[in-house]
Amino acid sequence: MQVLKDRIIHDGRNLGNGILKVDSFINHQVDAVLMDECGKELARRFKHLGATKVLTAEISGIAPALTTALHLGLPVVYARKHKPVTMPDQVYLTLTPSHTKGRTVELIISPEYLAGGERVLIVDDFLATGATILGLVRLAESAGAKIVGIGALIEKIFEGGRQALSYLNIPIESLACIKSMEEDKIIFMDD
Numbered sequence: 001m002q003v004l005k006d007r008i009i010h011d012g013r014n015l016g017n018g019i020l021k022v023d024s025f026i027n028h029q030v031d032a033v034l035m036d037e038c039g040k041e042l043a044r045r046f047k048h049l050g051a052t053k054v055l056t057a058e059i060s061g062i063a064p065a066l067t068t069a070l071h072l073g074l075p076v077v078y079a080r081k082h083k084p085v086t087m088p089d090q091v092y093l094t095l096t097p098s099h100t101k102g103r104t105v106e107l108i109i110s111p112e113y114l115a116g117g118e119r120v121l122i123v124d125d126f127l128a129t130g131a132t133i134l135g136l137v138r139l140a141e142s143a144g145a146k147i148v149g150i151g152a153l154i155e156k157i158f159e160g161g162r163q164a165l166s167y168l169n170i171p172i173e174s175l176a177c178i179k180s181m182e183e184d185k186i187i188f189m190d191d
Helices: 002-011 023-027 032-049 062-072 131-142 161-168
Strands: 013-016 019-021 053-057 076-079 092-098 103-109 119-127 146-156 172-180
Touching: 002 023, 002 032, 002 146, 002 172, 023 032, 032 062, 032 119, 032 146, 032 172, 053 062, 053 131, 062 076, 062 119, 062 146, 076 103, 076 131, 092 131, 103 131, 119 131, 119 161, 131 146, 131 161, 146 161
Parallel strands: 053 076, 053 119, 119 146, 146 172
Antiparallel strands: 013 019, 092 103
């Protein structure tokens, strides 16, 4: 998706060690128009799958998941990183490493909002190692839901996440695929 790639080149920053800072338009300040365009494109790619829910992780995945769900007419469920007092005692919980936080984080979903028989589309901001998305897969499977597809705004192909998820045998779509981030450069797959 050219508009996203242009934005990454113009406003993204390669911080080294595989870290791409996109805080000015995705992760801290959100460009709502860009997210709407991304959501529209992800919805177009996944509309044939018959998803019943869109699932993501708090916090950076919420914007793309929300706009994708909006264009599909579906609710969004996001995995919380801290259990609020309003959540029931019995929850779905998994641990996953966070590359940007440098530590393991909890992902928690209330069984009130994810149930058996659901057809789940996972949408997140990044597909890198696949660790966060694998955590979301574990949560959905614990609930008895079926994963029907995975969408990401940005994929860092060199981190191997797509391969880690390949056992699922489901469609995986990314809007901007980065093949290299060496020497302060960002090189896309189709460059």
